[in-house]
Amino acid sequence: MSVSTETPGTPAATVTLGAWDRMRVHLGRPMVLRLTSLLVVIVLWQLIGAGKPYSVTQPSAIFTAAGHVLFSQVLPAFGSTLKAFGAGFGISAALGVPIGLLMGQSRLAELALRPYVSALYATPRVALIPVVMLWAGLAFKLQLTVAVLFGIFPIILNTYIGVKEVPRNFTDAGIAFNAGRWQIIRTVIIPGSLHYIFAGLRIGIGYAMIGTVVAEIEASVVGIGNLMSLFGQELKVSDMWVPLILLGLFSVLLSVILKWLERWATMPWLRGKLTDDEGSPATMALGAQ
Amino acid sequence: MLEINHLFKVYEGATSPAVSDFNLTVETGEFVSLIGPTGCGKTTVLRTVTGLLPPTRGEVLLDGKLSLKPSPEKGIVFQMFNLFPWRTALGNVAYGLEMQGVAKKERLERAAEYLRLVGLSDRMKHYPHQLSGGQNQRVGLARALAIKPKLMLMDEPFGALDALTREYLQGMVQRICAQTRLTVLLVTHSVDEAIFLSDRIIVMGNQGRVIRELAVDLPRPRDDVDWRATDEYTRLRAEVWSLLKHELRYDPAVVGAPA
Numbered sequence: 001m002s003v004s005t006e007t008p009g010t011p012a013a014t015v016t017l018g019a020w021d022r023m024r025v026h027l028g029r030p031m032v033l034r035l036t037s038l039l040v041v042i043v044l045w046q047l048i049g050a051g052k053p054y055s056v057t058q059p060s061a062i063f064t065a066a067g068h069v070l071f072s073q074v075l076p077a078f079g080s081t082l083k084a085f086g087a088g089f090g091i092s093a094a095l096g097v098p099i100g101l102l103m104g105q106s107r108l109a110e111l112a113l114r115p116y117v118s119a120l121y122a123t124p125r126v127a128l129i130p131v132v133m134l135w136a137g138l139a140f141k142l143q144l145t146v147a148v149l150f151g152i153f154p155i156i157l158n159t160y161i162g163v164k165e166v167p168r169n170f171t172d173a174g175i176a177f178n179a180g181r182w183q184i185i186r187t188v189i190i191p192g193s194l195h196y197i198f199a200g201l202r203i204g205i206g207y208a209m210i211g212t213v214v215a216e217i218e219a220s221v222v223g224i225g226n227l228m229s230l231f232g233q234e235l236k237v238s239d240m241w242v243p244l245i246l247l248g249l250f251s252v253l254l255s256v257i258l259k260w261l262e263r264w265a266t267m268p269w270l271r272g273k274l275t276d277d278e279g280s281p282a283t284m285a286l287g288a289q
Numbered sequence: 290m291l292e293i294n295h296l297f298k299v300y301e302g303a304t305s306p307a308v309s310d311f312n313l314t315v316e317t318g319e320f321v322s323l324i325g326p327t328g329c330g331k332t333t334v335l336r337t338v339t340g341l342l343p344p345t346r347g348e349v350l351l352d353g354k355l356s357l358k359p360s361p362e363k364g365i366v367f368q369m370f371n372l373f374p375w376r377t378a379l380g381n382v383a384y385g386l387e388m389q390g391v392a393k394k395e396r397l398e399r400a401a402e403y404l405r406l407v408g409l410s411d412r413m414k415h416y417p418h419q420l421s422g423g424q425n426q427r428v429g430l431a432r433a434l435a436i437k438p439k440l441m442l443m444d445e446p447f448g449a450l451d452a453l454t455r456e457y458l459q460g461m462v463q464r465i466c467a468q469t470r471l472t473v474l475l476v477t478h479s480v481d482e483a484i485f486l487s488d489r490i491i492v493m494g495n496q497g498r499v500i501r502e503l504a505v506d507l508p509r510p511r512d513d514v515d516w517r518a519t520d521e522y523t524r525l526r527a528e529v530w531s532l533l534k535h536e537l538r539y540d541p542a543v544v545g546a547p548a
Contacts, residue, residue, distance in 0.1 A: 173371040176339050176359050177385040177436070187384070191375040266375075 057237045062245070065238035074243050077227040081212055084140055084223065088147025089208040096152045096204065097197060100159025101185065104193075110160075117160075121153040125211070129218050138221045143212050150211025154203040162196025163189055198262040205254055213247065291315040291338070291440055291472060296347035296497070298333050306345070307333045308497030317352075317439075320466060320473045322483040324529065325493030325500075326537050331476045334497060335444050338474065339365050351440060361389055364433030368445040370425045372417045378404060378428045379413040385436040403431035407461065423454035427461070434465065441466075443475045447482065459485055460512045467509060480529045484522060485511055492532045500532050 017025070026032055042059045049058035066074075102109045103117070128149055129142075136142040166189055174188040190197075216225025224243045231240040296311040308330040315321045323331040336342040338349050340359035349356050356363070364385070372381045379400050386396035404413055407427040417425050426446060433441060446462075447455040463486055466473055477483050483490045490503045507521050508514070516522055 169367070169369055169371040170373060172341055173367065173373070173384075174388075176341055176363075176365045176367075177432070178359050178361060178388045180388075183388055187387075188373070191373070194375075 054235050054237055057241065061238040062241045065236070066242045069239050069242055073227060074224070074246060077222070077224045078243065078246060080140070081143070081216065081223040081225070084143030085147055085209055085212040088144050088212060089151050089205055091144075091148050092151035092155055092204050092208055093201060095148075096155030096200065097159050099152075100156045100197075100200070101163055101189065103156070103160045104163025105185065105189065117153060117156055120149075121157060125149050126214060126218070129215055132215075133219050138219055140222070142220055143215050143223055146215035147208045147212040150214075151204040151208030154207055155197075155200040158196045158200025158203070159193065162193030162200075165196065166192035194266055195262075198258075198266070202255065202258050202262070205258060206251065209247075209251060209254070290317050290350075290352055291474065292348075292350040292353075293334065293338065294348050294350070296334060296337060296349070297345050298330070298337065298342070298347075298497075299345050306496055308337075308344075311347070311497040311499070313491065313499070315440075315472055315474055317472050318470045319488050320471075320475070320486055321489045321491060322475045322477055322487040323491050323493055324477055324480065324483045324533070326495075326533065327478075329493045329495055329536070330497035331493050332444060335442055335474065335476045338440075339363060339442050361385070361436050362439045364436055364438035364441050366426070366429050366433050366441070366443045366446040368448050370417070370422075370429045370449075372425055372428055372432075374417050377414050377416055378409060378420065378431075381417070381428055382431045382435050385432060389436065399435055400431070403435040404428070406434065406465065407431045421454075422450050423458060426450060426458060430458075430462070430465075434469070439472060441471045441473045443473065445476055445478060448478060455479075455482070462486060463510060463512065480526055480533075481517075483529070484525050485516065490525070490529065492529055494536045500536065501528075503528060 027036070045056075046058050046060060049056040049061075053061060099113065103113050104110070125146070129146060132145050132149070133142060136145045170188050170192050171184060174184045179187060212223065213225040216223035217229055218225075220226050224247065228240050228243050231237075231243075291314070293311060293313045296308055297306060298308040299306045311330070311334055313321070313334075323334060325331050333342065337344050337357075340357060340363065343357065351360075351362055373384070376384065379397060382400035382403055383396040386399060387393075391399070401410070401413060404410055407430055409424060409427055409431070412420060412424060417428070420428065426449075429446070443462075447458055450458065459482060465471075466486075473486075475483070475486060484505055484507070487505050490505060492500045492503065494500045503525060505521075505525060507516055507519060
């Protein structure tokens with residue numbers, strides 16, 4: 001009978017993985033899974049789309065089309081869309097959050113504004129486009145107005161609900177320790193409703209994007225939605241996909257950025273990271289500190 | 290000195306007053322407890338004195354001046370701590386000073402000093418969710434002390450804590466109050482707590498009626514001796530209970546007679 005001994009200094013025998021095992025480990029990673037899934041979709045699409053350039057089209061044809069239209073037509077049109085969307089979302093946030101705060105804080109504002117906000121939120125806002133067109137024209141002003149009409153209501157409503165949901169305990173503490181009305185808003189109401197405000201912004205940013213593109217498809221003579229309509233009318237199916245994919249990628253990027261921003265602003269007290277400052281990182285994030 | 294004169298409060302929509310003609314004087318440096326069954330109006334009295342609740346009638350005087358609004362002269366400790374979850378222990382303790390416009394460096398130094406006083410100097414950068422209930426209430430206590438109030442108001446401050454933590458914090462409050470000569474008004478459900486901490490106990494009944502005032506004649510500090518073994522403790526406890534028993538209208542056949 002032999003007893004295996006290990007001499008000090010000699011490394012213990014390491015288990016080497018076979019090629020298949022190594023591949024399985026890699027395949028389990030989320031990024032690898034995502035890429036694999038993407039690859040499968042592209043290959044299937046390529047196969048299914050063969051011989052159908054005017055309906056399904058193929059990834060290879062879209063790739064070729066991108067070479068022709070991306071820089072000459074799609075990006076300039078996307079620039080117009082981005083400008084209107086950016087300004088529209090900016091206005092929605094800049095007006096929506098204060099309006100929501102006001103409605104949550106003042107009974108008068110609540111009574112005066114809530115019927116309009118609720119009615120406009122419930123109305124299919126696409127129906128407003130023909131009305132808006134009459135005075136906003138068919139270009140930037142139309143895109144912008146529709147972006148705001150889509151983006152502002154979820155921001156107002158979420159902020160308003162957030163303010164209403166701030167626990168009484170917190171406002172009591174603020175009042176008992178001598179906070180004035182503005183101090184209460186800055187140190188209690190805003191940090192206390194921040195996760196609602198962020199939820200509103202996340203929904204609002206998506207809606208503002210939808211609004212901009214819908215206005216362009218429906219009526220506008222500029223922007224990426226308009227370009228897609230034009231490509232569609234000329235049956236340039238592969239060309240149509242180029243702006244569509246660009247929009248998809250951009251929207252994913254937006255939601256990632258916003259999620260990251262939300263984490264950064266609310267994490268320390270929700271997840272227990274330690275910071276070096278006394279105050280709320282949230283109020284600092286909003287530039288209120 | 291705190292004076293509450295002819296306090297009367299009817300809540301909106303209520304058919305009977307929550308507090309009807311409540312009167313109390315608390316001398317400077319005195320520790321007074323309000324004890325009574327749920328709904329007797331003791332919390333209404335405390336919230337009115339804090340300035341969180343406007344009375345229907347009546348007045349609250351602090352050192353002779355009308356005081357119906359929150360003021361830096363009044364510090365409050367809440368039952369549910371009411372700390373801001375988005376502020377660290379230090380940020381919470383500094384809050385009252387911040388609202389008074391004390392400069393950042395000074396208020397942080399003072400907050401740190403009071404966190405040391407309650408034994409939390411190693412938890413200053415922690416958020417409330419990282420602290421235990423007892424630690425959070427020590428932060429709440431430090432927040433109230435940090436504004437250096439004349440009058441300390443405590444609304445069942447240990448009601449949400451476990452029995453061991455409660456006794457520990459009661460000892461801490463007794464020590465701090467003795468050191469600072471604070472005037473304190475405490476609302477409590479606990480007969481033992483009232484006896485342990487108070488110079489005087491106000492036993493209350495429905496609508497803020499004062500059933501009886503009892504002076505607590507026990508030497509301080511009370512945690513140095515076996516204060517529950519004294520005759521005075523036994524006598525007070527029996528008396529408070531007999532008064533409350535009548536108020537509570539418990540069925541002795543069901544719950545048994547309290548000791």
